[in-house]
């Protein structure tokens with residue numbers, strides 16, 4: 001298997017070859033489109049993930065991701081039935097506040113330009129939550145079937161916002177053939193609402209937003225493990241007991257039925273996930289204890 005850096009360089013190489021082939025064989029309009037795309041996505045697509053240092057291939061700029069994230073958020077919530085008060089709402093609000101502050105502390109560069117927001121969606125059968133670039137988060141009331149307390153909710157929200165911090169949506173768009181529709185739109189400067197329905201759907205699927213089973217794609221194994229790792233430390237920094245993440249994933253594993261791909265995904269397997277969390281736990285416990293000491297001092 002190629003090291004990540006080499007595969008990243010390889011992808012850029014492939015894009016360059018594609019460009020040369022287009023120039024040689026295709027019509028002028030396609031060449032112009034490709035030029036627009038490469039101007040919009042300069043071939044400096046290797047970026048580093050905050051916190052893990054992993055090199056990823058991502059042709060989207062942070063600004064483009066933030067803009068698409070904001071548009072996708074509006075679209076996704078347009079018809080949603082929202083919960084705007086009550087104990088569950090208060091809990092999501094508290095967790096969002098603490099988790100977002102911790103995320104900004106641990107990842108100041110990666111969260112630059114984020115305007116954190118959350119919505120609690122009334123959907124008791126949907127065991128799901130997601131976060132878009134820019135810190136736009138949504139939790140479905142069904143999630144409380146798996147997240148049995150505030151620490152477990154923090155584990156989920158830490159995990160979800162880590163997909164945004166790790167820029168997993170942009171990375172996924174860069175890997176997909178569906179990306180062509182998005183690139184064509186963004187490349188010529190369209191905002192989310194001006195893009196074609198296909199491009200809009202592909203964008204939301206890549207970001208992991210939405211509730212309908214079958215529309216979403218699971219994140220890759222790499223991205224899931226990375227979100228577990230970053231999320232564990234973010235929740236601990238926010239003062240939530242990291243050991244509850246283990247309980248959360250156990251609860252998630254024991255729920256049957258049609259789970260959305262974010263949880264139904266077979267990778268990482270429950271065993272792999274548990275083993276990895278156990279490996280990371282000593283550091284998470286240190287972060288948690290330091291954060292508790294600090295909050296005691298501050299209060």
Ligand SMILES: [Zn+2]
Nearest residue numbers: 219224227262
């Ligand atoms: Zn995930």
